[in-house]
Amino acid sequence: MNRIRAVAGRELRAYFNSPIAYIFLLAFAGAALLMFFNSFFSRGVADLRGLFDAVPLLMVLLVPALTMRLWAEEDKQGTLEILMTLPARPAELVAGKFLASWALLGVGLLLTLGLPITVASLGHLDWGPVLGGYLGAMLLGGAYLAIGQFISATTENQILAFIMALVICLAFYGVGAEAFAGLFSDTTAAILRGLGTASRFRSIARGVVDLRDLIYYLSLTGFFLAASVGALRARRWA
Amino acid sequence: MTEQTGMAGGRPPILQRNKLRWSLVLTLLLVALNLVAFNMLMARRTGLRLDLTQEGLYSITPATQRLLASLDDDVLIHGYFSRRTHPKLAPLVPQIEDLLAEYAALSGGRVKYEILDPNNDEMAEQVANDRFGVNSTPFRLASKYETGIVNAYFALVIQRGDQYERYGFDDLIEVERLPDGDADVHLRNLEYDLTRAIKKVVYGFNSTADLFARVEEPVRLIAIMTPDSLPEILSQVPEALRTAAQELEEKGGDKFEYEEIDPSDEILQAEVARMYGAGPMSLGIFSEGTFYLYGFLQVGDRVEQLNLVVEDITSGALREAIESALRRQAPGFLKTVGIVAPSSGLPPEIMAQLQMQGRMPQQPPPEFQQVKQYLGRDYQVTDVELETPDGVPSVVDVLLVIKPKNLSERALYNLDQYLMRGGRVILCASRFETTLAGGQLQVLPIQTGLEDWLASFGIDLRDTMVLDDRNQPLPIPEVRRTVLGNIRTWTLKPYPYLVEVRDDGLVNPQVTARLNAVGIYWGSPLVIDEEKTTDLEVMEILRSSQRSWTSSNLMATRSAEYEVPPADETEPHLLAVALGGRFKSFFAEKGAPRADVRMPPEGEEFVPPRAEVPLTMSPETRLVVVGNAAFISDLVGSLLSQAGGGFFAENLAFVENLIDWTTLDNDLVSIRARGAGTRRLERLDPGSVMVVEGANYVLPALVLLALGGYRFWKRRHTIPVVAVAATSRAGTRRSRES
Numbered sequence: 001m002n003r004i005r006a007v008a009g010r011e012l013r014a015y016f017n018s019p020i021a022y023i024f025l026l027a028f029a030g031a032a033l034l035m036f037f038n039s040f041f042s043r044g045v046a047d048l049r050g051l052f053d054a055v056p057l058l059m060v061l062l063v064p065a066l067t068m069r070l071w072a073e074e075d076k077q078g079t080l081e082i083l084m085t086l087p088a089r090p091a092e093l094v095a096g097k098f099l100a101s102w103a104l105l106g107v108g109l110l111l112t113l114g115l116p117i118t119v120a121s122l123g124h125l126d127w128g129p130v131l132g133g134y135l136g137a138m139l140l141g142g143a144y145l146a147i148g149q150f151i152s153a154t155t156e157n158q159i160l161a162f163i164m165a166l167v168i169c170l171a172f173y174g175v176g177a178e179a180f181a182g183l184f185s186d187t188t189a190a191i192l193r194g195l196g197t198a199s200r201f202r203s204i205a206r207g208v209v210d211l212r213d214l215i216y217y218l219s220l221t222g223f224f225l226a227a228s229v230g231a232l233r234a235r236r237w238a
Numbered sequence: 239m240t241e242q243t244g245m246a247g248g249r250p251p252i253l254q255r256n257k258l259r260w261s262l263v264l265t266l267l268l269v270a271l272n273l274v275a276f277n278m279l280m281a282r283r284t285g286l287r288l289d290l291t292q293e294g295l296y297s298i299t300p301a302t303q304r305l306l307a308s309l310d311d312d313v314l315i316h317g318y319f320s321r322r323t324h325p326k327l328a329p330l331v332p333q334i335e336d337l338l339a340e341y342a343a344l345s346g347g348r349v350k351y352e353i354l355d356p357n358n359d360e361m362a363e364q365v366a367n368d369r370f371g372v373n374s375t376p377f378r379l380a381s382k383y384e385t386g387i388v389n390a391y392f393a394l395v396i397q398r399g400d401q402y403e404r405y406g407f408d409d410l411i412e413v414e415r416l417p418d419g420d421a422d423v424h425l426r427n428l429e430y431d432l433t434r435a436i437k438k439v440v441y442g443f444n445s446t447a448d449l450f451a452r453v454e455e456p457v458r459l460i461a462i463m464t465p466d467s468l469p470e471i472l473s474q475v476p477e478a479l480r481t482a483a484q485e486l487e488e489k490g491g492d493k494f495e496y497e498e499i500d501p502s503d504e505i506l507q508a509e510v511a512r513m514y515g516a517g518p519m520s521l522g523i524f525s526e527g528t529f530y531l532y533g534f535l536q537v538g539d540r541v542e543q544l545n546l547v548v549e550d551i552t553s554g555a556l557r558e559a560i561e562s563a564l565r566r567q568a569p570g571f572l573k574t575v576g577i578v579a580p581s582s583g584l585p586p587e588i589m590a591q592l593q594m595q596g597r598m599p600q601q602p603p604p605e606f607q608q609v610k611q612y613l614g615r616d617y618q619v620t621d622v623e624l625e626t627p628d629g630v631p632s633v634v635d636v637l638l639v640i641k642p643k644n645l646s647e648r649a650l651y652n653l654d655q656y657l658m659r660g661g662r663v664i665l666c667a668s669r670f671e672t673t674l675a676g677g678q679l680q681v682l683p684i685q686t687g688l689e690d691w692l693a694s695f696g697i698d699l700r701d702t703m704v705l706d707d708r709n710q711p712l713p714i715p716e717v718r719r720t721v722l723g724n725i726r727t728w729t730l731k732p733y734p735y736l737v738e739v740r741d742d743g744l745v746n747p748q749v750t751a752r753l754n755a756v757g758i759y760w761g762s763p764l765v766i767d768e769e770k771t772t773d774l775e776v777m778e779i780l781r782s783s784q785r786s787w788t789s790s791n792l793m794a795t796r797s798a799e800y801e802v803p804p805a806d807e808t809e810p811h812l813l814a815v816a817l818g819g820r821f822k823s824f825f826a827e828k829g830a831p832r833a834d835v836r837m838p839p840e841g842e843e844f845v846p847p848r849a850e851v852p853l854t855m856s857p858e859t860r861l862v863v864v865g866n867a868a869f870i871s872d873l874v875g876s877l878l879s880q881a882g883g884g885f886f887a888e889n890l891a892f893v894e895n896l897i898d899w900t901t902l903d904n905d906l907v908s909i910r911a912r913g914a915g916t917r918r919l920e921r922l923d924p925g926s927v928m929v930v931e932g933a934n935y936v937l938p939a940l941v942l943l944a945l946g947g948y949r950f951w952k953r954r955h956t957i958p959v960v961a962v963a964a965t966s967r968a969g970t971r972r973s974r975e976s
Binding site: 016017022025026029030033037041044045046111112114115118119122123124126127128129131132193194199206207208209210211212215216219222223226227230233234 | 258259262265266269270273276277280281283286287288289290291292295296329754919920922927930931933934935937938939941942945946949953
C-alpha cells in the first residue's frame with residue numbers, strides 16, 4: 001500500500017510540475033462549462049443536464065491525452081528500466097499510476113463544482129442526480145483511464161497510444177449510443193446498450209445507483225488494469 | 239491474476255517467452271469471459287439500487303405500494319411493443335418492463351404482465367386490435383439497411399375482468415426538444431399512469447354490494463322528520479325514504495343502519511340542532527307551522543346531507559343519492575367531477591336554425607376543452623348546467639365552476655344548495671376575461687354573479703388585477719426584416735399580469751405537493767373578512783410574491799412595459815383560498831328563488847312549479863376559490879406556449895390536485911407532476927446571466943492559477959528535482975529494508 005502511495009505521489013507531482021495537468025484541467029473544465037452554459041439558460045430547468053451530457057464525450061477525448069504518456073513516456077526517457085528494477089511489483093506501479101491519473105480527473109470534476117452551487121441558488125436543484133452524475137463521471141473516467149493505461153503499456157509510441165486509446169474509448173462510448181445501437185434491432189441492440197459506457201453513465205446520472213452499473217464499471221476498470229499489469233510483464237520478457 | 243513463476247530473474251529464453259505470452263493472453267481472456275458472464279448474470283437482478291433523487295423519482299411511492307397491497311382481484315397488464323421500432327422508443331421498453339416487474343412483485347402476484355410483439359404474433363395482434371383497440375403507429379425509420387416507414391406497436395393495456403384502460407404511445411411518452419435540434423424522448427410518468435389505470439379498472443365500476451364491502455366503517459342513515467306535520471306536497475317522502483333504507487339494508491347487512499328521529503319535544507330539537515345543525519323549517523310565508531325533514535348519511539365520522547325537500551321524490555332517486563354519497567366516502571372510487579363552464583358560442587338551437595337557413599356561422603373554439611380532457615383521464619367528467627330547475631345531479635362529487643359570468647339567481651341557488659348538501663365546490667372565477675379579438679389581446683371586466691354569495695361566506699373577490707414582478711414572459715409576435723425577407727418571430731417580454739406563483743407563494747403543500755409553480759393570469763385578488771369566517775376554517779393556497787401590487791387599469795394590460803411601485807405599496811396578495819367547515823346558506827333567510835312559471839303548450843295540463851325549501855346549513859365540506867379562470871383556458875395556454883413558456887401543464891395538475899384534496903383523496907397528489915421538467919429556474923435579466931456565467935469561468939481559472947503558482951513557488955524553494963528523485967529512491971530503498 002505504501003509503495004502504491006509513493007508511486008501515485010510521484011506521478012501526481014510529475015503532473016503538476018509539468019504543464020500537462022494545467023492544460024488538461026483547463027481544457028476539461030473549460031469545455032465542460034462551455035457546453036453547460038450553451039443550453040442552460042435557454043432550457044430554464046434547474047438541473048446539470050448540460051454538464052453530464054457533455055462529460056462522456058469529453059472523457060473520450062481528454063482521457064487518452066492524459067494516459068498516453070503513462071508508460072510510453074517512461075520508455076522514452078529510459079526511466080522504465082529503473083522503474084522495473086524497483087522493488088515495487090508491476091501491479092503496484094499500475095495501481096499507483098492509475099490512482100494518480102484518477103485523482104487528476106477528480107480535480108477536473110471538482111473545478112465544475114461551481115455549477116451545482118450556481119444552479120441551486122437559482123432554482124430548486126435536486127442534489128441526487130448531481131451526486132449520481134459525479135459518481136458516474138468518476139466511474140466512467142476510471143474505466144477510460146484503465147483502458148488508456150493498458151494501451152500505453154503496450155506501445156512505446158505516444159501518438160499511437162493516444163489514437164488507439166481514443167478509438168477504443170470511442171468504441172465503448174459509441175456501441176451503446178442510440179445512433180449506433182438503434183441500427184440493430186432485436187436483442188442485439190439491448191446487448192450493445194448493455195456494453196456501452198455512455199448508456200450506463202446516463203442511468204447513474206439521472207440519480208439511480210444500480211448495482212449492475214457499478215459492477216459493470218468495476219469489471220471494465222479491473223480488467224484493463226489487470227491487462228496493463230500483464231502487458232508490463234510481457235515487456236520485461238522482451 | 240495468477241502469479242507467473244520463473245520470471246523474476248532476467249529474460250527467459252525465446253521459446254519460454256512465447257509460451258508465457260500465450261498463457262498471459264489466455265488468462266486475460268478467461269478473466270474477460272468470467273467478467274462478461276458475471277455481468278450477464280447480474281443483469282437479471284433488478285431492484286438492487288439506490289435512488290438518490292429528492293422525490294424518489296425512480297422509486298415506487300407509498301401510495302402505489304398501498305394500492306398494490308390492497309388488490310383483491312387479478313390485474314393483467316399487456317404490453318404491446320414491437321421489436322422493430324423507433325430507435326428513441328426502444329430503450330424505454332426495458333424501463334417499462336422493469337417497472338412492471340416491480341409492480342408484480344409488490345402486488346404479491348395480483349398484477350400479472352406480459353410483453354408481446356404483435357408484429358410477430360398474429361394472435362396477440364388480433365386481440366390488441368379487436369379487443370382493446372390498440373393500433374400500430376407509423377414511424378419513420380432510418381437504419382443501416384433501410385429507410386422507410388415502420389408500423390410499430392407501443393402501447394399498454396391494463397385489464398381487470400372486462401374493464402380495461404389503454405395507453406398509446408403519445409400517452410406514455412414525453413418529447414423534449416433540445417437546443418441542438420434533436421429531441422429527448424422519455425417516459426412521461428409511468429408510475430402515475432399505471433397506478434391511475436389500476437385504480438380506475440379496480441374501483442371504477444362496482445355494484446352496490448361491492449360498495450358496502452369497500453366501505454370499512456359502519457354506515458348510518460339518519461332521518462330527522464316530523465311525518466305528521468309535513469306539508470301536503472312532501473307527505474310521501476318518509477315512505478320513499480323507508481323503502482330506500484330497506485333496500486339498502488338488504489345489501490349492506492350489518493354495515494347499514496337506519497335511524498329515524500322525530501324531534502317533537504324541545505330536548506330532542508336542541509339535540510338535533512347541536513349535532514346536525516337541523517332547525518325547524520317553515521311551512522310557508524303565511525303559515526305559523528313548522529316541520530322537520532332532514533336526511534344525513536354518516537360514514538365513520540363523515541356526514542353528508544341528503545336533499546329530501548323535493549316534491550315527488552321516489553325511493554329509487556333517494557337510493558341513488560345515498561349510493562353516490564357512499565361512493566364518495568369509500569376510498570379509491572372513481573370520482574365524478576361536474577364541470578360548469580361557459581358553453582362555446584351560440585346555443586345549439588340557434589345554430590340549427592342558422593344551418594337550416596344555409597348559413598354556416600363560425601363557432602368560436604371551446605375555451606376549456608383541455609381541462610375537461612385532462613380531468614377525463616382520471617375522473618368521470620360530466621357537464622353540469624346550473625340554470626335548470628333540477629339542481630346539480632347527486633352523482634357529482636366535486637363541482638368545478640369555471641369562469642362564471644352573470645350567473646342568475648336560479649344558478650346561484652343550485653350552486654348554494656349543492657354546497658349545503660355537503661358537495662365540494664371549486665370556483666375558478668375572475669372579474670376579468672381575456673379575449674383574442676383579431677389577434678389583439680383584450681381584457682374586459684365581467685360580473686360573475688357570485689360576488690354577494692361569496693361575500694356572505696367572507697370572501698371578497700375584488701374587481702382589480704394582481705400584478706407581480708415575479709412573472710412569466712409574454713410572447714409578442716414580431717416581424718423582423720432581414721436580407722432574406724421578413725421573418726415572423728416571437729420575443730419574450732416580462733409581463734406582470736402573468737403572475738408566477740412559486741416557493742413561498744405555494745402556501746398549502748397538501749395541494750401543491752410536487753408542483754414547482756402555478757401561473758395565475760390576469761387574476762383577481764381575494765380578501766377574507768375575518769368576522770364572517772369565524773366559524774369556518776380558512777386555508778390559504780396561493781399567494782403572489784412580496785413585490786406584487788394591484789391595478790384595474792385596463793389600458794395598461796396592453797403594454798409589456800411596467801414599473802414596480804415602491805416597496806411600501808407592494809405586498810403579497812391572496813390568489814386562491816379554501817374554506818372548510820359548515821356553511822350557512824345564502825338563501826336561508828330569503829328562501830328559494832321563484833321558479834319560472836311556464837305556460838304549458840295547448841292541450842297539456844298546467845303543472846305548477848315544485849315547492850322548494852332551501853337547506854340552510856351544510857355538513858362539513860369545502861369551498862375553494864381561485865381568483866382566476868384564464869389560467870386553465872385553452873386560448874391563453876396556447877398563446878403562452880408559443881415560445882415554450884407557460885405553466886399550462888402545471889396549472890391543470892393544480893386543478894386536479896384541488897379536486898383530490900377537497901375530496902380528501904391525496905394518494906395520487908403525491909405521484910402527480912413528478913419529474914424534472916417542472917424544476918424551473920428563476921428568471922434572470924441578461925446582466926445577471928452574464929455575471930453568473932462569467933463567475934463560473936473565472937473561479938476555476940483562479941483556482942488553477944493559484945495551484946500552478948503554489949507548485950512553482952514550492953519548486954523554487956526546495957531542493958532541485960534531481961535531488962528529489964535521488965532522495966525518493968533512497969526512501970524506497972529504506973522502506974524495502976524495513
